[in-house]
Amino acid sequence: MNSESSHDASLSLPCYRFGPYKVDPSERRLQHNGVCVELTPKAFETLLLLLENSGHLLKKEHFMRSLWPDSTVEEANLAHYISELRRVLQERSPGEKFIQTVPKLGYRFVAPVETIRSPGAQTSDRSSGAPGAGVAPQDGSLRPRFTEEGVEPAPRLRKPVWILPAVLIAALLGATGWWLLWPTRESKPVLVAVPFTTHPGAEFDPTFSPDGNQVAFAGFLEEKEPENADIYVKSVGSDKPLRLTFAPELDLQPSWAPDGSYVAFIRLKDDRSTIYTIPPLGGVERKVYETKRLWKSGLNGRLLACTPDSKAIVISESRSPEDPNSLFLLRLKTGEKVRLTSPSADAIGDCDPVFSPDGRVLTFARVQAARSVSALYRIDLSSDLTPVAEPASLTDRMPVRLGDLAGHAWSADRREIIVSSERGFHSWDFWRIPVNDPQRSTRLELAEERGLGPVISGPSRRMIYVKEQPGIANIWYLEDSGQSEKQAVPTRLFGSTQCEGLCQVSPDGAKVAFESVRTGFSEICVSNSDGSGFLRLTDYNGPRCEFPAWSPDSRWVAYEARPEGQSEIYVISPEGGQPRRITYDPGDDLGPTWSRDGRWIYFTSNRTGAWQVWKMSTGGGDPVQVTQEGGWFTRMSVDGRTLFLGKPPPEWGVYRMPVEGGAQELFLPDGLIDLFAPAAHGYYFWRMKGSGGSVFGYPDGSLVFLDSSTGARRVVTVTDQLPTSVSPFPDGKRIMFSQMGHPTADLYLVENFR
Numbered sequence: 001m002n003s004e005s006s007h008d009a010s011l012s013l014p015c016y017r018f019g020p021y022k023v024d025p026s027e028r029r030l031q032h033n034g035v036c037v038e039l040t041p042k043a044f045e046t047l048l049l050l051l052e053n054s055g056h057l058l059k060k061e062h063f064m065r066s067l068w069p070d071s072t073v074e075e076a077n078l079a080h081y082i083s084e085l086r087r088v089l090q091e092r093s094p095g096e097k098f099i100q101t102v103p104k105l106g107y108r109f110v111a112p113v114e115t116i117r118s119p120g121a122q123t124s125d126r127s128s129g130a131p132g133a134g135v136a137p138q139d140g141s142l143r144p145r146f147t148e149e150g151v152e153p154a155p156r157l158r159k160p161v162w163i164l165p166a167v168l169i170a171a172l173l174g175a176t177g178w179w180l181l182w183p184t185r186e187s188k189p190v191l192v193a194v195p196f197t198t199h200p201g202a203e204f205d206p207t208f209s210p211d212g213n214q215v216a217f218a219g220f221l222e223e224k225e226p227e228n229a230d231i232y233v234k235s236v237g238s239d240k241p242l243r244l245t246f247a248p249e250l251d252l253q254p255s256w257a258p259d260g261s262y263v264a265f266i267r268l269k270d271d272r273s274t275i276y277t278i279p280p281l282g283g284v285e286r287k288v289y290e291t292k293r294l295w296k297s298g299l300n301g302r303l304l305a306c307t308p309d310s311k312a313i314v315i316s317e318s319r320s321p322e323d324p325n326s327l328f329l330l331r332l333k334t335g336e337k338v339r340l341t342s343p344s345a346d347a348i349g350d351c352d353p354v355f356s357p358d359g360r361v362l363t364f365a366r367v368q369a370a371r372s373v374s375a376l377y378r379i380d381l382s383s384d385l386t387p388v389a390e391p392a393s394l395t396d397r398m399p400v401r402l403g404d405l406a407g408h409a410w411s412a413d414r415r416e417i418i419v420s421s422e423r424g425f426h427s428w429d430f431w432r433i434p435v436n437d438p439q440r441s442t443r444l445e446l447a448e449e450r451g452l453g454p455v456i457s458g459p460s461r462r463m464i465y466v467k468e469q470p471g472i473a474n475i476w477y478l479e480d481s482g483q484s485e486k487q488a489v490p491t492r493l494f495g496s497t498q499c500e501g502l503c504q505v506s507p508d509g510a511k512v513a514f515e516s517v518r519t520g521f522s523e524i525c526v527s528n529s530d531g532s533g534f535l536r537l538t539d540y541n542g543p544r545c546e547f548p549a550w551s552p553d554s555r556w557v558a559y560e561a562r563p564e565g566q567s568e569i570y571v572i573s574p575e576g577g578q579p580r581r582i583t584y585d586p587g588d589d590l591g592p593t594w595s596r597d598g599r600w601i602y603f604t605s606n607r608t609g610a611w612q613v614w615k616m617s618t619g620g621g622d623p624v625q626v627t628q629e630g631g632w633f634t635r636m637s638v639d640g641r642t643l644f645l646g647k648p649p650p651e652w653g654v655y656r657m658p659v660e661g662g663a664q665e666l667f668l669p670d671g672l673i674d675l676f677a678p679a680a681h682g683y684y685f686w687r688m689k690g691s692g693g694s695v696f697g698y699p700d701g702s703l704v705f706l707d708s709s710t711g712a713r714r715v716v717t718v719t720d721q722l723p724t725s726v727s728p729f730p731d732g733k734r735i736m737f738s739q740m741g742h743p744t745a746d747l748y749l750v751e752n753f754r
Helices: 004-009 041-052 059-065 075-092 163-181
Strands: 015-018 021-022 031-032 035-038 057-059 099-102 107-110 113-116 124-126 146-148 150-152 193-195 200-206 213-221 229-236 250-256 263-269 272-278 286-291 304-306 312-317 326-331 338-340 349-355 361-367 375-380 405-410 415-425 426-436 452-457 462-469 475-478 500-505 511-516 521-528 544-552 555-563 568-572 589-594 600-605 610-619 634-638 644-645 654-658 665-668 676-678 683-690 700-708 715-718 722-727 734-740 745-752
Touching: 035 163, 041 059, 041 075, 041 107, 041 326, 057 059, 057 568, 059 107, 059 150, 075 099, 075 722, 107 462, 113 263, 124 349, 200 452, 200 462, 229 250, 229 263, 263 304, 286 312, 304 349, 312 568, 326 349, 349 405, 361 405, 361 555, 361 600, 375 405, 375 610, 405 462, 500 544, 500 734, 521 544, 521 555, 589 634, 600 634, 634 676, 676 722, 683 722
Parallel strands: 200 250, 200 745, 405 452, 475 500, 500 722
Antiparallel strands: 015 021, 015 113, 021 031, 031 035, 057 107, 099 107, 113 124, 146 150, 193 745, 200 213, 213 229, 250 263, 263 272, 272 286, 304 312, 312 326, 326 338, 349 361, 361 375, 405 415, 415 426, 452 462, 462 745, 475 734, 500 511, 511 521, 544 555, 555 568, 589 600, 600 610, 634 644, 644 654, 654 665, 676 683, 683 700, 700 715, 722 734
């Protein structure tokens, strides 16, 4: 080998191949079947560390020292980049596992890795099944070093010091020629989002003026009216918004007419939705339309949009409470209503209508079932805005399966659609979807945390979106004194700054199971009832896990999760191990509850097209339908003879029926099954505020005990936060519950969007 070849080999770094992926460190490139995959720089460095030590445990401390050698950062940063890697790799290779979490210690790359060296260098194969296997260079420079703390990251190949001056000289001499000969490349713009609103309340539902220099939005801004949302207008570059509406009801979802003459919005009062228009600078409101069937639980997106000619609006509405929401064209001058879409009878419906800039295409979100992932559709329109073809799905042709959609917008050139998709617990990604080739969809890079509800202004080249700050959920403990005049003072169970809730005390009172996002994703965890002994049970790293439920002997925890898209019921040991799936159906199976004898697991399912309560034998067999009149989540009485249940949202009330079957009867009109729990001598529940069935009802903050022998009620404690669960101990004197701080939301603006 001549000296030149030797120098080239010394300069080249080894490449890595695992499954359909290839990593080239020299080019800083990750490829999937030959196609480049985007990774942030720090995520790429994290991947290299894992690959260099594949098959071995890499301690968190080593990651921190290698990735941030001159900085002090929190472990949450490492968890973020591990999560990014898992998401990117598993989106393109679903079902494959690449990175293993070793609880409390670190991470291990478990997929077989092939190390590819340049010509003349050695090639080795390393498999996660054989730690340390493979051929290392004779000088051992790439061999991981084992210490008492684990695996020390393998050092990178170093270039000989004498080569650097030669490389620099060659670079300087060739710079002019390189720029003359290299094809012109346009650098990819870095998009930066800055706060547009920073009020203490919440601002949402933005819409641009026709020139893109003003934004109308809904918000809770008035300190004297903290529960009242109004419509505001704010100019780009100004500080104070102009308040347009002053009604005591909720005013939401403004849509600015393209001709600039009005802003349309929805006003909610009890179960009625009324659409109004108002001049953009304020003035007299004009009532356009009124209905009881605009809002429906499960729809996530706008229900109103102005047409490009400003002569009509598109609304999402159902014909009856049982029917799905469809999109209708409502002509403002005549009141004529034209159906645009017809989802299947078992769907929740269509929402979030958005017109293309030329007005010839309408895109919208279709939700097939409550709590299920929505899909994006397009429908071509004629000049009079009537459909000329059946709706066609866009997101089913994407290279990855998106999470739940939270708004979308058309680019100014009509070539792309920007979609907000749920990535994890209250975290979102923006995706660019080419309208004519969704297979080429890519993640939108943004130098700020993503959000939901994007809106784009073509004339001003701006994008605005909602950045949500969810309230932190925590678990609390209290002792019930049994006295009305002495309210209990709760104590917080954990000191974590991450969301933890939906807690359930084990029947023996020794442990508590709950949902936690300490790792960045929603997982099922357990701890001792005093808060010690935290243990993460599940490891889905993306799909949300919810509603843990203990078996009567405290040996098992059932829960719901959706690793394959639809929600299914799983069972796992509170000591950890492999979860066991017990339901198999294309529909969604939610909210498990055990019978008191441990023979059955009750759950809610829409497998027949409507939400009903079902039960599955723990010994196996086919599910058995329990209700015929609709059902939503369940609780079992202490004696095991009565099944408590709710009705599908938004209806309130706790109902009851015999476990052997029979008619349902209303038990608590001001209760909600999710916030209700039978106890030794009665029932605990968080009292609902407002009239039953109101779309925007919420707990009033009072935890109430209902005595089963006397029927008397007393308030146990009062909170100013939002309760999410309640679970009494077996003795009926101690209670654990979870509550969430009130969320906030701000609008963020992106200039020079393209």
